[in-house]
Amino acid sequence: MQTANEFALSPADASNSKQVHGDCSNSSSSLNPALDQDVSNNCLLHCSRADYGSIASLNKSFRSLLRSGELYRLRRERGIIEHWVYFSCGPVEWQAFDPVRRRFMHLPKIPEIDSNVCFVCSDKESLAVGTELLLFGKDIMSFVIYKYSLLTNLWSISPNMNQGRCLIGSASLGETAIVAGGCDLKGNILQSAELYDSNTGSWTTLPDINTPRKMCSGFFMDGKFYVIGGIGRENRTLISGEMYDMETRTWTEIPSMFPSHNPEAEPPGTTKAPPLVAVVKNELYAADPEESVLRKYDKEKNVWDTIGPLPESSHSMQGWGIAFRACGDQLLVIGGTRYGQVVEINGWVPDAGPLRWNLLGRKYLGNFVYNCTVMGC
Template identity: 60%
Template sequence: MLEDRSLDSCLLFRVFSSSRLSESKWSFMHPGGASDNKLANGKRASEVVDVELEDSLRRSKSLRLMGCSITEQKEVSDSDNGSDSVSLCREKGQSDSEVGGNVVDYLPSGEEQTDGITVNVGTSTGQEKEQSDSSNDGGDSSDSHSLIQGIGRDNSINCLIRCSRSDYGSIASLNRTFRSLVRSGEIYRLRRQNGFVEHWVYFSCQLLEWVAFDPVSRKWMQLPTMPSSVIFMCSDKESLAVGTDLLVFGKDHSSHVIYRYDLLTNSWSSGMRMNSPRCLFGSASLGEIAILAGGCDSQGKILNSAEMYNSEHQTWTTLPRMNKPRKMCSGVFMDGKFYVIGGIGGNDSKPLTCGEEYDLDTKKWTEIPEMSPPRSNAARESEMPAAAEAPPLVAVVNNQLYAADHTDMEVRKYDKERRKWFTVGRLPERADSVNGWGLAFRACGERLIVIGGPKNSGGGFIELNSWIPSHGPPQWTLLDRKHSANFVYNCAVMGC
């Protein structure tokens, strides 16, 4: 979730009050479809408007926010013999520009200072560009690099990183400078750098269809349909969210392939191939990096190799090998280290009860005994093959490791000092699965999310339930239901 989204923390932009749209209608999340040459209301910058509130019904509306008047910037065609200079934010007492623009609804959030925020976003000139009367009908001037001119670029960034991700499409539509900040991914890098992160859940209940869910606003977003071959569409898939990327791993003909969804462009493309393509691996992400460990190669050989992915550069780096080869394992980040847990290994393909810790500083693996959640009594008594069960359902919240026991319908917590698992409560009633398959158990900020669906086709819907462990024993809150006749095929949480 977005941390520190207090109304008293800064200027909190809420651009366009209609931006909270229903599923499949969040086009504002991904700007670029509209032409930059026109404002939405069709007015030109040379049309004079008055911003006094009592005359707003007769004139174009603008707003005053903490002593600022904010309007939109537009480009003027070459026939206009120059570019307009629309002031995005004027200090109180300064004369209003003769500009056109739409009504933009912002919610003020107090005047608290934004000290302690680190912003390294290039040069902030703080100077207005001079334009001759012959090239500017309005006679106004502005600094196109200052974002909100009246407070400067750095203070503008301090405000923008506190906005919700769902507002960035509208913010990017204001002008090219705002759009570049959003579409380049710079704003997400600065959010991560300063500790402002929202976690959205991405999951698939249909072969090539993905949806995103914001657990704070409880709103849905439909992603574009994945491109793929028939073989990839019908193959088993794995997913991982890292930075602003959603990676989907599968198989096409005889090779492993990756499809990449880019949040910044709202589009799919073929991802970069791993150095050692694999499936059935354990994985987890931390900021802009992710680690994949173990799994099987295209010949079915169980691997002990690992790789790191950097979403900003879209590159793979080979890591040192683990102590044990393993497949069908799970991965988490905890206390700044990567852990691979459980899985199947050895010549006899038996379940592994140990885990391994990878230290990013020393670049070494350390084996940890009895780290895998114990199998339930029912699974042991039925002598179910380990390969028939899903990989361990584990997640980390506030550097504490939790596991979902799909058989006993329990939530367990790992004691790092004693290296023991103990039960803390129950899973939600509708956390249905088949041997753990079809059940999503994920960390989502300070929440644990469980997404479960029907045991049989035609069940009708799945449920999203959440629990905040810091609030006490498991008390699950139903976030939403979604109609679906299928299980959850894949699920990932994107924090950016």
């Protein structure tokens, strides 16, 4: 298994590559002048984005196409999407993982983050949308969003939501994302929701959800956004879900949607993590760390069926410290092992046969995953 503790040369760094390699950039619009422009671009669209930094260091036209975002727009139009995992095993240090090449890569450090002790120590959520990674957290007297751009390989401050919040339910679909619920700086549980457009970097207020909730989870399924579980007012555990139809701009409540063991027996303000859910090919799955099993949701019956065990090595504390994500056509469990400071990434493709987890990557990073998201572009 090959792993590399390096990030491919980014577009932002490409202009400096001549310091290392000499000025070998080609001003031609094509890497191969003998090829037609469209043919050349089509070849580049099918290259792995792990190679884009190196290609950009050789060709100015390609570098411009990459930094403008036009390359990823063309990839989306032609259905060419690679899914990478982005996760942190420290408060602010991020890694990327390419599940095809099975390679780990460092993301750059968030600038001036060491001086922002409040943000480092606060609860944080992450969300990948378009070619951006958003990291939600708190400043001293307000909320703050840091944005990592795949186009520049840099972090910056992103415009905040109309209603600042943390402990949200969120998910993305292409270049659009929705956040719902959460709580404000005073700890009030929220009922509001917002939509983010990564093309404009703007937030739009949506109709309120039916039930205020925090520490919930969000996902897209069949083109609709769902928020599920969490904690409601009076600190009661919620097992309901809600579905948002973007065409009709309406929320529909789904009773008893989340497979809680016994919500009535759980103490108020439970310390359990938000539901660990993921969608592959419009099918919803949940990881249950209490019983260490994987479940699948039956949409017609509104029930959950047990499929089999989670990876034996995965370890969590009431669901904290482990991530469960959809990555293209496979489900991933990302978490630390019971012994040692090792994070493992295990994957399973539901259509590939009986449940059998495959070890995709292992790295000494610690054994607790703070945040995790998947970017497809």
